[in-house]
Amino acid sequence: MTDETPTAADDAAPEAPQEATLGDATVDSDEAREQALRAGLAEYELDEGDLALLEGEGLGDGEPEITAPLPVLAVVGRPNVGKSTLVNRILGRREAVVEDKPGVTRDRVSYTAEWSGRRFTLVDTGGWEVDVAGIHARVAEQAEVAIDLADVVLFVVDATVGPTSTDEQVVRLLRKAGKPVVLAANKVDGPRGESDAAELWSLGLGEPHPVSALHGRGTGDLLDAVLERLPEFSTQGGPVRAGGPRRIALVGRPNVGKSSLLNKILGEDRVVVDAEAGTTRDPVDELVELDGRSWWFVDTAGIRRRVHQTSGADFYASLRTQAAIEKAEVGVVLVDASVKMTEQDTRVISQVVDAGRALVIAYNKWDLMDEDRRPYLEREIEQDLVRVQWAPRVNVSARTGWHTNRLVPAIETALASWDTRIPTGRLNAFLGELVAAHPHPLRGGKQPRILFATQADTRPPRFVVFATGFLEAGYRRFIERRLRETFGFEGTPIEISVRVREKRRR
Secondary structure, X not given: OOOOOOOOHHHHHHHHHHHHHHHHHHHHHHHHHHHHHHHHHHHEOOOHHHHHHHHOOOOOOOOOOEEOOOOEEEXXXXXXXXXXXXXXXXXXXXXXXXXXXOOOOOOOEEXXXXXXXXXXXXXXXXXXXXXXXXXXXXXXXXHHHHHHHOOEEEEEEEOOOOOOHHHHHHHHHHHHHOOOEEEEEEOOOOHHHHHHHHHHHHHOOOOEEEOEOOOOEOHHHHHHHHHHHOOOOOOOOOOEEOOOOEEEEEEOXXXXXXXXXXXXXXXXXXXXXOOOOOOOOOOEEEEEEEOOEEEEEEEOOOOOOOHHHOOHHHHHHHXXXXXXXXXXXXXXXXXXXXXXXXXXXXXXXXXXXHOOOEEEEEEEOHHHOOOOHHHHHHXXXXXXXXXXXXXXXXXXXXXXXXXXXXXXXXXXXXXXXXXXXXXXXXXXXXXXXXXXXXXXXXXXXXXXXXXXXXXXXOOOOEEEXXXXXOOOHHHHHHHHHHHHHHHOOOOOOOEEEEEEOOEOOO
């Protein structure tokens, strides 16, 4: 059935079968070409990797399993008692940013942890303080939200200092929340510290568990006590698909509005926002419901000039951002439209492309851009983003919410391209027509000939071309450009590799 409206009823009947026959003939022709070219490869020297590639085409996508949400353990306490160090100890790896000064962690950050065969969600929080203003007040608010969303709270106290007035304020907050609490007496590095830990009975939260987050002492007993209180499934969320919502990393240089954009998308102040550059340090995961679909949005620390030029918390924040990009499926790179693009902006874009992730470029702060700035921005796009002309671009304002609804369609387009697979017959038909019209230039009196091509993988699309000689970089870029013109691939990098093969000796 066609979308066209026929001029007469008698003309409509033969049109559909003719189109179907034409389509079937095209498919048959592509398959015949594929079989002929594949048979021709038998004359060439192929290694085991080549044969595995040729036989292992096709990706299976099953229906994702639906699972219950993992129970949630929130780690809270006043600043600099060792919460993030304890989180890293529980995880068994250095995930949370740690530095020997208060206030390093600012947002509530979630990780998946495991102990004794049971998995749970571990939430690290910023230090909770009384009567603070500015950014510290917003950090304390995030800690309070973490308590509300937790199934069990792990309250960390510095045993070497003993209970403070701030600790007592936290106790009142925990009692009001009515959540099960496990008390961790941190910085107990040996038997002498056991007496210091005993003083924490005065907080009225039951037995204090002496631990040393730095050295790992007592953390096993602490986790056993936590598991006794953790439910099997979280009481705070609905079912989650194991295949998972797609993961989107919000990346960019410091202070371009990544956290503001996430808050606007969520419709709440989920992430700490401040005029100070570099407010976010740990990647913040948030499950967002948009247009009837769930998405994992990851707010990341701003990528500074050079990782090796940073130090302390900023150094580790840069490493976490790179890890967040690699765990994501698409990177949304925010650029400040109101000021000149910088080398940092193009470096962030390169990080996403080099990681093989789908890419969307969001020009934020559009409400601050005047008419005089617009022609300069267009020129910058032509000059600085010539490598990524294929990336969807969205103009937004995180402050006002202007055009933020256009972000999801751009992300969906990029992800669809990232997942695209071209049938081998169609790919070789395309390359046959391309090479016939634009053959590879002669080099040293010889002309490399393309024997066969296949798409080896998706996410991102990766093509392998078998040829009699090496294809120059310019010709590979030409093939990529024509691939995009013919098949789309908007929003995804494409990898083209060449395998030079010689004829078998008789």
